[in-house]
Amino acid sequence: MTVQLVTEKGKEKCDPAFTKEVMERSHSHLERCYQCIACSSGCPGAYQMDYPPHQLLRMVQLGLKDRVLDSNTFWICLSCETCATRCPNDIEIVLVMDALREIALKEGRKGTTKLPLFHATFLYMVKMFGKVYELGLILVYTIFSGNILKLKGLMRDAVLGVKMFMRGKLAILPPRVKGKAQIKRIFQLSSKTG
């Protein structure tokens, strides 16, 4: 039997398996949330989120999988830990957000932000070099995110880049780690099991 919920968006399907998966991945007692809104009140990113954290938690409780996973909330989340620190019920909200990102990526839902691309580029640098190659990260992300076509931001960052370069703050060559092969294996093994 499929449970449906009548919301402002019409009839929506409730998926209890989704709620369970989020709870298991995040080791969080989501059922404890009683909507006190402490999380959203202190959230520095809430003003840009499709749903503030307390609403997202409610939707996860209800199993509104599509609405949750297609929202930008967990991509915007800064992992600043303010919500989890203040939650009176000790819900690990940041771990819930991590779990949602993992599930979204597993299901190939990239959402409306460029943040999955940022994380992938960042980790690619670590996989290739063992450390973050900052100049490489900036250049690759700027090109592939399409930011290279946004003139105003590009000019601002180009000016900043030159200033940083002049101050010796941007290493031209990538960093080196001797155990590069070992790092690559860590990536391969964790992605199999993660």
Next chain:
Amino acid sequence: MAKIKYGYYPGCSLESTAKEYDLSMHVTAKLLDVELAELHDWNCCGASSGHCTNYELSLALPARNLAIAEKAGLNVAVACAACYLRFKQTNHDLKKNDTLRQKVESLIEMPYKGNVEVKHLLEVFAKEVGLEEIKKRVKKPLKGLKLAAYYGCYLVRPPDVTQFDDPEQPMLMDNLLAALGAEPVEYTHKVECCGGSLLLGRVDIVQKLVDDICQAALDAGAQAIVTACPLCMANLDTRQSKTKVPVIHFSELTGLALGAEPKQYNVWLKKHINSPAPILKAKGLI
């Protein structure tokens, strides 16, 4: 006082965008007789992108560094607040779950028993060397300098993992600055987020958060903001759109007060986008 020695983990930023943090850290540690032995062949901790997308990876990357330290028989002193939390979180999670610890050992192909203690260098200086000892060693008190101590997120949160200080009203950095002779100001944004991992992905959000923090510091009468994290520094120093508050690492100020040479601190100070040199000059400190 017994010699303090740590395995030093600078983190990726300290090799490029936060070079001045690394340089000043070494000088300051030396002035305080703290020996920093850089961890052999360390790697990136995975930062936000690691834990955001792959939990096991987010434990394995720091664990490789911790295993290197364990093999060398050293505890770890971390310079970056973000790396600090990743290390602390790894220890925290592995201590709770031995199956997970063994899993991570198999990922990194190295033994790690979980016995390495992790400290931030702010803790090493202010708690371990101690404020009394630092006071005794101050050669150039930072007199008349009003400073906003900025902690950001990962030193203080999650509090059960970092166990650094009070998560809402930390005082460790304020007390250090006071010991150096400066006047730490009370302000509203000392643990607000700077935008951290959105630094490239959502510059608009970073800019707003940075502007709020800088304005709060100015409103409280601060002449500069002090950080203990290379990412907070990068965001605060480069993304201010309405203010021009100089931002300076705690290690630079500590080194300056303890008598670092001009040829040392001039190199650090030249690397900032909003230079702290004018205010330091006005106070007769450089």
